[in-house]
């Protein structure tokens with residue numbers, strides 16, 4: 008299914024250089040049910056130091072996109088990956104594994120979705136932290152321990168010099184997530200992929216972790232892609248949002264205008280399901296009716312058509328490409344003008 012060839016640079020007017028430039032990325036999995044189109048012709052770019060949110064419902068391909076960037080999908084026997092992932096002007100997909108290994112964990116780090124399973128329980132925090140530092144930064148073990156303690160202090164672990172001897176299960180959920188951030192940032196990555204970094208945490212700790220990530224990204228000049236199904240998480244943190252649905256980017260834009268006036272009906276639905284402080288409490292939260300499509304049997308037209316109140320015949324027949332809809336904004340909807348007109352009417356009312 009071709010959606011390619013329409014990508015235009017984000018016209019943010021803020022940064023022109025790109026750290027990460029993904030063009031036409033597709034990841035397919037062979038399965039018993041057929042080919043799963045987990046990531047379907049996705050293109051987007053991230054500037055150095057930029058905070059970008061990648062949002063969408065469960066199963067839409069967020070984690071697979073991240074693991075492809077990290078070069079992990081190439082290790083899966085049932086995966087086929089195509090397109091380009093240019094990172095600092097080198098296509099990671101075309102590099103041999105020996106070269107990707109130098110980038111993984113050093114230039115690009117990832118906080119995995121499940122901190123309980125992603126921190127090896129039989130290794131101490133010292134071991135978990137120093138291995139990467141020694142390998143990537145070439146430090147002696149003694150210097151690596153000093154750097155690890157310094158990182159643990161930076162992420163707010165009290166008595167870091169003692170706690171570095173502990174094992175992951177000796178930390179609370181919030182503290183474990185701080186350790187994950189410390190590990191991820193310990194080799195000064197240029198890009199951090201944070202996959203649902205706060206989902207398992209309560210609201211107060213969530214806010215602390217998000218603040219910490221934002222502060223450290225600035226301090227270390229690291230770009231961050233925050234992956235979440237929760238728009239509330241990215242609202243306060245990210246400047247730019249990518250909305251993903253059924254393996255594709257369906258809307259992209261600067262956070263504020265996108266949240267105030269979405270240009271895709273799916274984003275409208277997502278926003279209605281999030282509590283907002285600027286709306287009366289009496290406004291009821293709505294969930295989007297229906298379910299996302301089976302990625303091994305995608306409908307021929309727009310994947311959102313079966314759930315969309317704007318859908319017409321055209322939507323059922325042809326998959327919409329991403330149309331430019333404003334400054335740095337794109338929407339994969341044939342009826343985007345209706346939403347743009349609605350927004351204009353709201354502004355002039």
Ligand SMILES: Nc1ncnc2c1ncn2[C@@H]1O[C@H](COP(=O)(O)OP(=O)(O)OP(=O)(O)O)[C@@H](O)[C@H]1O
Pocket residue numbers: 036037038043045063064065066067068069070071072083085120236302
């Ligand atoms: N190794 C694999 N083999 C087959 N299918 C896979 C594999 N990994 C992921 N998938 C499928 O790819 C699709 C996208 O999965 P992904 O994990 O990226 O979703 P997600 O957006 O991260 O969802 P969540 O919010 O639940 O984490 C899903 O249908 C999933 O079942």
Ligand SMILES: [Mg+2]
Pocket residue numbers: 069070071120202
């Ligand atoms: Mg995921």
